[in-house]
Amino acid sequence: MEYTLPEQFEEFADARKAGFLRVKGLKEQGGKVAGVFCTFTPTEILDAAGFVSVSLCGMSDETIPAAESHLPKNMCPLIKSSYGFALTDKCPYTYFSDLIVGETTCDGKKKMYEMLNDIKPTYILHLPQGYDSDPVTIWTNELRRFIKFLEEKFNVTITDEMLRDAARKRNIQRQTHLKLMELQKQCPPPLGGMQMYATMEGVGFVFTHEERVAKLNALRESVETNADKNQFAGAKRIMVTGCPIGGVLGKTVKAIEASGGVVVCFENCSGIKAAYQMVDTEAEDIVKAIAERYLQIGCSVMTPNKERMKMIPKLVEEYKVDGIVEVDLQACTPYCTETFKVKQLADSLNIPYLAVETDYSQSDSGQLSTRMEAFLEML
């Protein structure tokens, strides 16, 4: 089948052009692309249905002005950026998605998905947001509904055995990723947070299981043999937690590492939170096992968010953390509100805690770096 490129393709920078051609190539070989936004997306099901899942989370302010022609100004920059990319045909993965999969997580995303559906077919999974009302049954039913939808819409068959196989593979990917991140438990850590984050981002756009695992293993081996073990000797060990931070790394992680700190652990979506829990692949009901796995993710859309409150103290100990920096995106009600509870938790652990709220612009970079510097002077 032939696929066409967006009209303004020739105006794009080389890296973006390459991205478009790569996905176009994948589609022309019969590949199907699912655009996803969230750590809650049950990728096992998409794998079993023969989809390649790619993250569509927007990390740049480039498309925000376009998005603001439809969305409110005072809204999370990630949501605006993602929507803006869809609206302007600037993201190859959004452009070539056969399906976008969203979850009812935060209000902003929920409402944005309704509008996104007018640009690209968007399927919504209804995520239960608490633990008191039998969330496993609700979420398992949602996953079954999703399986049925995919089977009917895309004329595929998804068997339990296929799901089990996909879950085994995803578990291997998670374990391999975790092993790479766990190198940072060493004192001093072999990598800076900026370097570690780059490895995590790179793996997100690799299309097959085998390639992903090979790439993660190769990265780990290369760190073990080549990294300068003393480049962060004496640096204060920082844990970063909060919202997805791919769009604000320079103002936060880079600033921490320019002020005598080193980020040893990302609790955020693309970090440990996404890799920590495994699916019980031997369980009798594999769909239920997948559902149970995802419900252990400590995201602030859960109320109360007990998993995050359990995870933070554990990581503080495992990674010998000297200070916690919470980075939240502007207008993210769930995370920004939760800072109060996380501060109380940090106080009880006797670990200094700093929370900042920021967006994708550069206007507050001076203020943020002062805060990061002062926080490190305090440690």
Next chain:
Amino acid sequence: MKYFIGIDIGSTCAKTIVMDENKQIVHRLLQPTGWSSVDTAQAIYAKLEEMGINMKEANVVATGYGRISVPYADKCVTEITCHGRGTCFVYGSQDLTVIDIGGQDTKLISVEAGMVKDFIMNDKCSAGTGRFLEVMANTLGLRPEELCQLAAQGSGVSISSMCTVFAESEVISLIGRGEPKQNIAFAVVDSIVKKVASQAGRLTLGKTVCLTGGLCEFDYLCESLGKKLNVTVNTNPDGRYAGAIGAALSAMNVRK
């Protein structure tokens, strides 16, 4: 004589403190930062030399948002650490809470045993800062200190917007409807106090609360802040130099 110099280049004012080996303050300089902190830093250098200080020998620590624009500084330290240290020196206490209302940001710093334990700074927004007061004073055709004096005689009006731009238009409509100036001034100060108090809710306030920064000489502001927080807010003429004093003290630890 060896000197220890602290230079605090803020968004509005540049403050310089010269200390001798016995931690005695021998000079205080104050000047507007202007549009170029690099030029300001050079002007301070020239002025200090003129005063007979051997700048090649002196230890210099720079702080404030313009700290990176002081090429002759031996070290840069953030204004959070410097304000903590300087305030302890000015008030002779090692355990206190600093409220610094600066030109472009407001910080609350909790200090225990002379060390910064925790701090809060406003997010990218000028509500509750010196700039907010300055803009409102301008709109009312007053100097900031006049606004604060006048506010003491006002009452009964409040500004609901925290945003400087929106609050300005709110003030303009108050002027338009003929509200007496002192009542508007009251509302302006009240708005700053409320904003600072809500920030204070995220920090454990110590027994001694000290105001630093350019607004610390405005008695009425201190008084209203104290009432709102239910503490005594201490002020001192050296309060606006707290950051520079902290920097000068830091300069004593610099080895050259």
